Amino acid sequence: MAARRGATVELREVTKRYGETVAVDRLSFTAPAGRICVLIGPSGCGKTTSLRMVNRLIEPTSGEILIDGHNVLQEDPTELRRRIGYAIQQVGLFPHRTIGQNVATVPELLGWPAARIRARVDELLSLIGFEPARMRDRYPAQLSGGERQRVGVARAMAAEPPVMLMDEPFAAVDPIVRERLQNEFLQLQRAQGITVIFVTHDIDEAIKLGDRIAIMRAGRLVQYAPPAELLAHPADDFVARFVGSDRGLKRLALLTVGGAELDPPVDPSRLGGAPVLSPAMTLRDALSQMLASEAQVGMVRDGDNYLGVLTLSHIGRLLRSEQPT
Ligand SMILES: Nc1ncnc2c1ncn2[C@@H]1O[C@H](COP(=O)(O)OP(=O)(O)O)[C@@H](O)[C@H]1O
Ligand SMILES: [Mg+2]
CATH class of the missing domain: 3.10.580.10 (CBS-domain)
Structure with missing residues (x-):
């Protein structure tokens, strides 16, 4: 499997207002190519809004978002979204399409030749631990919640996007399945070299998956650092409380x-x-x-x-x- 290089994603002073509400307030950070950058913080702090501005499901009020130096606001939103994988908690698989057809969705839109699509679908199904011949022609309703979540991740990765956005993709599955999905996802991400922006409210998940963690509070970035540094040197009491009183032990695990x-x-x-x-x-x-x-x-x-x-x-x-x- 060819390792692809992911793209660098840079947010510059990005703000989103809804009337009086400032959902995201002058957010700046860079997600380095091929790394996983985790956005974390309490409910309502602006994680989902930040993520959805990257693929323009939400338009920023001000600021710039650059992918490999190109401003996403100057791109055609539909084109842009085909180059950016997007996985969410309620995966929203198409119920009347088979697993194989679900995974093939974006490659088909991009006009890949049938043989290439077929090979890519089988490759991804294998990577998520499915036997392609056994699973390809099933329908979403015939899968467990955890299995559907894996298909959602595979579908988001299908067209080898340089960037993936993931919004609490594993939050709805039980802890044992979640751990498996996290491990699988890490392997997949490392193998494909995709840049990932990953939203979670679970600090253990952030520490496990993140190359960098951005902690947000009330629309603002409080600290942006690799997990070990965040655990060793929380910027303030809010971050220290957020990473937890057992942060010493968490750090030892890294x-x-x-x-x-x-x-x-x-x-x-x-x-x-x-x-x-x-x-x-x-x-x-x-x-x-x-x-x-x-x-x-x-x-x-x-x-x-x-x-x-x-x-x-x-x-x-x-x-x-x-x-x-
Ligand atoms: N469409 C909207 N209209 C008004 N306010 C919104 C809208 N979407 C989000 N908000 C507000 O913006 C803030 C950030 O929301 P969100 O990004 O969904 O937070 P998170 O994903 O961190 O829980 C919240 O205060 C939320 O109520
Ligand atoms: Mg959210």
Whole structure:
């Protein structure tokens, strides 16, 4: 599968007013090409409005939105929407079209040759864990809610758009299915290199999926940062409350044993019941193993290679170093 490069999306001082209501207030940020940028914040803070201005389902009152440097306001809205994938919570699959036909919708509008459409549909169905021959000709009503949601994401990605907009696409499914959909989506996004702007109100989802997180409040951007930085240095009390009191542990889940400072190797016979940790393991998992074995340290091994010793006190220092700035 050819990895495509996504486009850069830049919002410059974008404002949307409805009479007296300022839904979005001078919002500026750049979603880098090929990355997932998450918009998060309380209900009514302007997430959906911001997202829908990018594909011009809503027209901004003022400001500019640039995709790879081109102002979307100067493009034909219909053309624009064919180049931008859009996935929402109530996917709105066409009930009288099969799964295959649903996924094929935009490629058909774009006039792709039938063979290319067929190949793309089967590729995407496989990528979302469906056996194409078994699922292609079913109708949406024959699928579970989680399955329909996956088809919605596949349909939004079908025409290899450089940009995808996703508005709480996984909010309506139960937590176990949601976790699977998130993992699948991450793989899909990495493989296709699409730029994604993703709206959620779930901080755990934001941390898991986001390369960058934009926290909004009352139409304004409060902080825009990679998840680890947001957790380590919330810009203010609002952000600190929003990311939660367990942000230290959340941050440990983003850091790996391999990236931590290790003490030099010590003779294993002197380490008692210390667990063996691998460099790829998260610090959160490492901590949980060390606590479970009541050990002060863990032995870090990469196969036969004994790299060093991770200490509880080092993890403790990492947890303490993250006070609000
Ligand atoms: N069509 C509209 N007319 C008037 N006010 C609106 C309209 N759409 C949204 N708003 C208001 O704009 C604000 C932001 O809404 P929205 O972007 O939907 O928030 P979110 O997606 O973060 O929950 C809210 O105060 C909402 O009531
Ligand atoms: Mg919304």
